Amino acid sequence: MRWLLLLCLLLSPCIVMATSVQATLDRNDVHLGETVTLNLRIDGTMNANTPDLSALDHDFEVLGASTNSSLNIVNGQQTAELIIxxxxxxxxxxxxxxxxxTVAGSQTQALSLHVGQPDASASTNAGKNVFVEVSTSSNHAYVGQQLLYTVRLFFDVxxxxxSLADPHADxxxxxxxxxxxxxxTVRNGRHYQVIERRYALTPQRAGTLTIPSIEFQGEAVDPGNPNDPGGFFNPGGLFGNSTPVTADSPEVNLDVQAPPADWSKTAWLPARSLTLSLEGLPSDDKITAGQPLNLRMRVxxxxxxxxxxxxxxxxxxDGATIYPDQPNTTTRxxxxxxxxxxxxxxxxxxQHAGAxxxxxxxxTWFDVQNGQKRVATIPAHTFTVVAASGTPAVASSAPQPVAAPAPLAASSVAPSTSVVPASNATSSTPWRWIALGSIALWLISMVAFGWFYRSKRSRASHATTSHSESGDSARALRQAFLDAVHSNDRxxxxxxxLAWARVERPGLRNLGQVAEALASEEQRxxxxxxxxxQYAGVNAEQRINVAAAFAKGFVWRQENTSEVDSPLPPLYPFKLD
Structure with a gap:
């Protein structure tokens, strides 16, 4: 019992393997008397019975069936396929x-087949052992419109x-x-083997177009040999007498029209269908200033x-720079x-926040199936551009005003100390108070001046130290940038x-703002x-020496200002009326 259970477990992958069935026709358009192959592809099994084909008896004659199976094992995974x-x-x-x-427990989809009248050229080629036929999907077309050109070789020998030559036409x-x-296929009661070859034919100029005939050249073998009636020395007629055979196709004439007279100056695109799309748009319609939005356009x-x-x-x-990549073109x-x-x-x-x-x-393109002008459109799209995260706002980088020192306010209220009572106006007491007040005011002024002088020297020393540290940092970042240029670390x-520039201008958030703040065309x-x-190539002839452009530092734009470039406000601020 244990061995039986183990055997069931080993076989279970094959038993539970999902099967899917697909039905296809090798051609969707045939002439009466020709044969067509119905292919039933079964994935997931290598063994299945031919289905019941009685439902086809009303419209078709079933000539026979064949099977072809395959099994592939990749990384331990088995894939099986059977084609009937x-x-x-x-x-x-x-x-x-x-x-x-119904095939292998699944149902196929319904298919359609167009069967036309017997080929009109059948009577022309009646009795021939080998002949070539050609046809086009239409006898008229526009310049640049693709037609289907079909070549068929018939032979019953x-x-x-x-060898069958390829068609050529000027x-x-x-x-x-x-x-x-x-x-x-069957033509005039004779069974022929057919080899079919298809071409895309695209006229390049208007007028009457003639496609010359093409020729088949070969050798037909007579399998009969009177000296070897059983075929022992000549299996399959490989060594029978050979006879050269040739066949030519008829010429084909096409009427090719120029584009419509009212066509616009845009490119002439005669197509059966055309789509235009733009991929990569963010779902929330938000993008970040200074960071790339990568899009892909496809036609x-x-x-x-x-x-x-x-x-x-x-x-x-408006407000953005576009860098295109190299195009990619394919045809299938x-x-x-x-x-x-x-x-x-x-x-x-x-380049900046906003919309x-x-x-x-x-x-614009031309629909050849309906004979109409059509327009493929990508609608306009608006994004919200937000500032880069972690960067300060531009306004915050401006120096903040420093409050005026407190002692300056004392002089504005000093006159109020001169008010005395009227009853003592004739005595010496008011002069005493005036003298004491003057001395007190002088002492207060001296203390305030000493505090302000020490504060000024302290701030100047701090500014000098900060400036020295900033200069050291700028020199280090400048050298790091030049090292990256010389090592070609793009x-x-x-x-x-950007790091070097932000030491000198902390409010800058991206290279776009750095370029706007520069006065040098070469540096921009x-x-x-x-x-x-970073996103496209640069021609060698147009390449700029980046190291030389920034060798002497940044060339910033000069801002118009009437203020003195000092870390402190004026000592005695006043306002003109």
Missing amino acids: GVALRPKHTGDLQIPPL NLNSG GTDLRKLGNDTDYQ EAQGLPGDALPELSLPAI DDGEWLTGRRERSFAIFP LTIPEITL PAQPRRL AAIEQLQRE
């Missing part, structure tokens, strides 16, 4: 439905070798899409390659249509330059270069 391929031949034209099928761009597909269009899409840029933003295809994508990142540096708005961004350069350009190097 069912060959179907439609019985009539129209939009046929493949209903949901054993081919020993062969004034067009032709790109191969996906991999070749092969299937079977994606079906029916256009990536190199046909316009360059991405942000409009000028799904076997029918090209899908181009262009992306670009931007670092936005807000910051990214204006509305639009891109991440450290902006931080050390050097700061811009330091910021740009």
